[in-house]
Amino acid sequence: MPTVVVGVIREMFERTPAPRSVVVRFRLGQVFGEPDQRVQQRAILADALSVLITARQAGTIVELPYRWKRSVYADPL
Amino acid sequence: MRRIWNRLVAMAYARLPFLSRWAARRLPGHAARAVPWATRPVPIPQATVALVTLAGVHLKTQLPFDMQNPDGDASFRIIPGTVNPADLTITHDYYDHTAADRDVNVVFPIERLREFAVAGWIGNTAPRHIGAMGHILGAEERRLVAESGPAIARLLREDGVDYVVLVPG
Numbered sequence: 001m002p003t004v005v006v007g008v009i010r011e012m013f014e015r016t017p018a019p020r021s022v023v024v025r026f027r028l029g030q031v032f033g034e035p036d037q038r039v040q041q042r043a044i045l046a047d048a049l050s051v052l053i054t055a056r057q058a059g060t061i062v063e064l065p066y067r068w069k070r071s072v073y074a075d076p077l
Numbered sequence: 078m079r080r081i082w083n084r085l086v087a088m089a090y091a092r093l094p095f096l097s098r099w100a101a102r103r104l105p106g107h108a109a110r111a112v113p114w115a116t117r118p119v120p121i122p123q124a125t126v127a128l129v130t131l132a133g134v135h136l137k138t139q140l141p142f143d144m145q146n147p148d149g150d151a152s153f154r155i156i157p158g159t160v161n162p163a164d165l166t167i168t169h170d171y172y173d174h175t176a177a178d179r180d181v182n183v184v185f186p187i188e189r190l191r192e193f194a195v196a197g198w199i200g201n202t203a204p205r206h207i208g209a210m211g212h213i214l215g216a217e218e219r220r221l222v223a224e225s226g227p228a229i230a231r232l233l234r235e236d237g238v239d240y241v242v243l244v245p246g
Contacts, residue, residue: 001233002115005243017112018243029087029132029172031244032189035180041189045242049121049199052240058112077196 004055006031006048010063017059022048024064033066039075040066046076080144083170117239119200124239126193127203129229131211131245132177132184133169136160141168142210151221153209153229158202160187171212184244203238211245 004020007013008028013021024044026033033040044064051062065071117124133142135154143150149171156165162181167174177184187206193199207229213221233241 001230001238001241002117003241003243005245007245012245019112019114027176029174030176030183032183032186035176035183038182038189038192041182041186042192045186045189045193046198048242049126049193049240053121058114077192077198 002052004048004052006044010061013061017061019058019060020051020055021059021061022051022064023061024066026066026068034069039073040071042076043073079147080170083144084173087171087173119239121199121240122197123200125201125203125237126190126199126240126242127206127233127236127238128185128187128190129207129209129241129243130185131209131243132172132174133167133210134165134177134181134185134208135168136164137166138164141166144168144170146217148215148217149213150210151213151217151225153207153225155232156185156187156206156208158187158191158204158206160206162188165208169210169212171210186242186244190242200239203233203236205232205236207232 002019004022005018006022006024008024008026008031010023013023024031032044047064134156135141136156139154142152165181167177182188185208190202194202209225
């Protein structure tokens with residue numbers, strides 16, 4: 001069953017690789033961003049789902065470009 | 078007292094990202110070639126997607142995760158795909174879940190996933206999702222590998238899940 005893991009610590013995935021990892025440089029405990037920020041949360045989730053299809057080998061790590069409280073998000077819906 | 082200390086450490090880790098990176102670099106590593114690899118020829122708009130969170134999320138009516146065992150708790154909770162987020166709570170002393178307490182979607186984006194299903198971005202939200210906790214050590218790690226992990230996989234397979242999004246918390 002294909003999986004993608006979404007986390008905030010790249011070093012964790014480098015040391016213990018998962019099939020597909022998505023890194024977002026956010027605060028620990030806020031992987032999908034800020035409370036009630038639906039567009040932000042949807043954007044990150046959409047990116048993670050895309051990696052399920054685009055990743056080609058085990059251990060793939062994709063780092064998202066978003067910066068804490070500074071990025072503008074496009075709603076995938 | 079230990080639980081208070083754990084929560085203080087969790088707050089420090091949340092506010093000082095270098096601590097998490099330092100701790101991660103100390104983990105025993107393993108090569109990417111040892112990682113299992115699965116693919117499925119199901120386009121995302123036709124796929125059933127499940128969430129597995131290690132952020133300690135569970136229904137308020139379910140038994141909380143054990144915070145007394147320093148090795149953590151390898152059990153898991155089943156969260157219905159139709160859950161009302163107001164019926165969820167978090168039991169986890171090892172990360173600062175102040176934000177997640179306010180909006181569980183920051184660690185368990187169930188409402189976002191349902192929005193994707195309604196919009197046709199994914200096929201279906203899985204009927205059952207999983208809440209568990211991270212910070213699993215020693216005997217609990219062995220229990221996770223031998224019992225909980227296979228049980229979760231069986232459950233998701235029974236539900237016809239095509240893809241899984243994992244959230245460490």
